[in-house]
Amino acid sequence: MTGLLRVEGLIKSFDGFLAINRVDLQIQAGTLTSIIGPNGAGKTTLINLITGKINPDAGRVYLDEIEITRLPIHERVRKGISRSFQISNIFPRLTVFQNIQLPVLARLGYAAFPLASRDKFSQANAEVEEIMHAVGLWGKKDQPAGVLSHGDQRLLEIGMAIAPRPRLCFLDEPCAGMNPVEHGQVLDLIMHLAQERNLTFVIVEHDMDVVFAVSDRVVVMNKGEILADGTPDMIKQHEGVREIYLGEDVLGYA
Amino acid sequence: MEKTIGEIRMENRNRVVARWLLGLLLLVLFILPWTLGTYVTWTASNILILALYAAGFNILFGYSGLLSFGQAGFYAIGAYVCAKILLGTSFLLLGFLGGVLAAGLAALIIGFLCTRHTQIYFAMLTLSFGMMIHSIIWKWRDVTGGDDGLVNVPRAPLAIPGLFSIDVSSVESYYYVVLVIVALGIFLLWRMVNSPLGLALQGIRDSEQRVAFSGLSIQKFRLIAFAISGMYAGMAGSLMVPLLKSADPGMAHWTASAEPLMATLLGGIYNFAGPMVGAFILYVAKELIARYTEYWSMVLGFTVVVLVLGFRGGVVSVLQGLLFRRTGTVSKRGVDA
Numbered sequence: 288m289t290g291l292l293r294v295e296g297l298i299k300s301f302d303g304f305l306a307i308n309r310v311d312l313q314i315q316a317g318t319l320t321s322i323i324g325p326n327g328a329g330k331t332t333l334i335n336l337i338t339g340k341i342n343p344d345a346g347r348v349y350l351d352e353i354e355i356t357r358l359p360i361h362e363r364v365r366k367g368i369s370r371s372f373q374i375s376n377i378f379p380r381l382t383v384f385q386n387i388q389l390p391v392l393a394r395l396g397y398a399a400f401p402l403a404s405r406d407k408f409s410q411a412n413a414e415v416e417e418i419m420h421a422v423g424l425w426g427k428k429d430q431p432a433g434v435l436s437h438g439d440q441r442l443l444e445i446g447m448a449i450a451p452r453p454r455l456c457f458l459d460e461p462c463a464g465m466n467p468v469e470h471g472q473v474l475d476l477i478m479h480l481a482q483e484r485n486l487t488f489v490i491v492e493h494d495m496d497v498v499f500a501v502s503d504r505v506v507v508m509n510k511g512e513i514l515a516d517g518t519p520d521m522i523k524q525h526e527g528v529r530e531i532y533l534g535e536d537v538l539g540y541a
Numbered sequence: 542m543e544k545t546i547g548e549i550r551m552e553n554r555n556r557v558v559a560r561w562l563l564g565l566l567l568l569v570l571f572i573l574p575w576t577l578g579t580y581v582t583w584t585a586s587n588i589l590i591l592a593l594y595a596a597g598f599n600i601l602f603g604y605s606g607l608l609s610f611g612q613a614g615f616y617a618i619g620a621y622v623c624a625k626i627l628l629g630t631s632f633l634l635l636g637f638l639g640g641v642l643a644a645g646l647a648a649l650i651i652g653f654l655c656t657r658h659t660q661i662y663f664a665m666l667t668l669s670f671g672m673m674i675h676s677i678i679w680k681w682r683d684v685t686g687g688d689d690g691l692v693n694v695p696r697a698p699l700a701i702p703g704l705f706s707i708d709v710s711s712v713e714s715y716y717y718v719v720l721v722i723v724a725l726g727i728f729l730l731w732r733m734v735n736s737p738l739g740l741a742l743q744g745i746r747d748s749e750q751r752v753a754f755s756g757l758s759i760q761k762f763r764l765i766a767f768a769i770s771g772m773y774a775g776m777a778g779s780l781m782v783p784l785l786k787s788a789d790p791g792m793a794h795w796t797a798s799a800e801p802l803m804a805t806l807l808g809g810i811y812n813f814a815g816p817m818v819g820a821f822i823l824y825v826a827k828e829l830i831a832r833y834t835e836y837w838s839m840v841l842g843f844t845v846v847v848l849v850l851g852f853r854g855g856v857v858s859v860l861q862g863l864l865f866r867r868t869g870t871v872s873k874r875g876v877d878a
Contacts, residue, residue, distance in 0.1 A: 390755035
């Protein structure tokens with residue numbers, strides 16, 4: 288296993304509130320890592336820092352040992368980092384097909400073609416079709432994405448995140464607001480995508496049963512710091528983790 | 542849920558209706574100077590130019606989600622450069638080319654500074670740059686003629702030396718020059734909105750952040766949209782000069798930037814045909830109202846407000862609802878509302 292992502296001493300504060308406090312993290316290629324932690328622990332902020340949505344106050348981020356700490360978002364995407372959003376961030380007026388088509392055209396370098404019809408890019412469109420089948424939205428390809436149900440929008444988020452063919456893909460609460468059945472289906476989908484496309488996923492997830500079932504590794508955050516980091520079994524035994532989740536019975540202790 | 546045969550049939554029917562309407566429109570525009578006289582031809586030339594202006598403006602406004610109050614600056618640059626060229630040489634096409642390129646270059650430079658910002662900051666910056674262009678034209682008397690503007694600009698022949706030369710000095714013959722260039726410009730815009738570039742611009746309108754996370758530089762694409770709409774404004778300005786035989790500083794005033802904006806709002810911003818239909822309504826309304834009252838701008842403003850509020854989503858989307866039957870799966874109004 289090789290280190291795909293390395294984060295060193297990352298610090299970010301908002302108006303004096305220390306959201307991320309000296310975080311070190313490594314992600315190995317080909318693994319599925321879950322980040323858990325109470326609300327406000329800094330999970331989304333960490334993802335925002337790594338993917339370039341915000342810049343850190345201090346610290347460095349490396350992808351394949353190349354520093355990307357202050358690269359603009361689109362250049363990180365081209366280097367192989369992509370993400371989905373906790374609150375669906377899709378193109379509501381574009382059709383579902385077009386929502387996937389844009390990142391695919393972008394990856395193939397066709398996005399600035401000014402006069403050729405989009406229908407003519409058959410290689411790109413075949414890829415779009417394949418992704419849409421993978422996330423199960425092909426039947427709704429001509430609907431405007433804004434009228435999709437919440438669950439379908441979450442699936443579209445995943446489709447858009449994998450469309451740039453990332454090496455490292457962050458999914459921020461991919462199952463937010465879903466019922467348990469949908470929840471299970473989405474996790475199956477993620478596991479399937481990870482295997483089939485040899486993708487490295489980092490997901491933020493709240494359902495502990497699920498986290499322990501699917502993850503190779505679990506990172507627990509609390510108050511902007513990494514509290515524990517290890518295999519699901521190690522995390523279950525961890526005293527500090529049990530403490531912050533005390534009374535919630537999420538780790539399976541009665 | 543694949544498309545049913547019924548839906549495919551309905552789509553085909555809609556496409557046929559659209560083609561017939563377009564053909565009919567082109568036919569009317571083509572025979573118009575023979576049948577309806579100079580005044581109507583003159584009016585139609587003005588409407589066509591405004592339509593091109595507004596359609597180019599909507600690449601920025603409706604498609605990319607950026608509201609510019611500085612379009613009149615580029616329009617005036619196109620107009621003045623074209624006027625200077627036609628006063629110096631007498632090559633009509635050279636005048637147009639110069640006007641478009643100058644406006645495009647100015648849009649690239651100003652756009653580079655403006656497109657780092659969005660929303661109100663972007664709008665205010667474009668307004669300031671537009672006003673700057675206006676004051677330069679106003680003050681730089683030796684070149685621009687100051688408040689007199691540039692007058693006696695010839696309607697030079699449409700010529701390529703050694704190949705052909707066509708006299709277009711009458712309003713009717715110049716109308717065809719306008720018609721061909723506007724039709725070509727709008728055809729190119731149509732290709733553009735259906736190209737990958739058009740998709741990227743619409744993505745920027747819907748969610749800038751997601752465009753960046755798709756791997757595209759938002760700033761670069763905003764600048765492309767700005768330059769394209771600047772070039773279209775310059776083209777419209779260039780076309781106007783030989784029609785009026787003059788260029789005046791009022792063309793650059795920020796209130797003139799409201800023209801393409803009002804046309805677009807009237808016709809519908811999420812509709813390719815919207816700005817052009819809006820240009821027609823705006824111009825005709827202005828002409829009619831100005832006949833009856835000197836307070837025409839007040840009445841016009843009121844009319845625009847009523848139309849914009851009464852036809853949510855623009856006149857075109859309401860007309861479309863009457864002309865075309867919706868296919869079952871797509872309900873555009875649900876999203877646009």
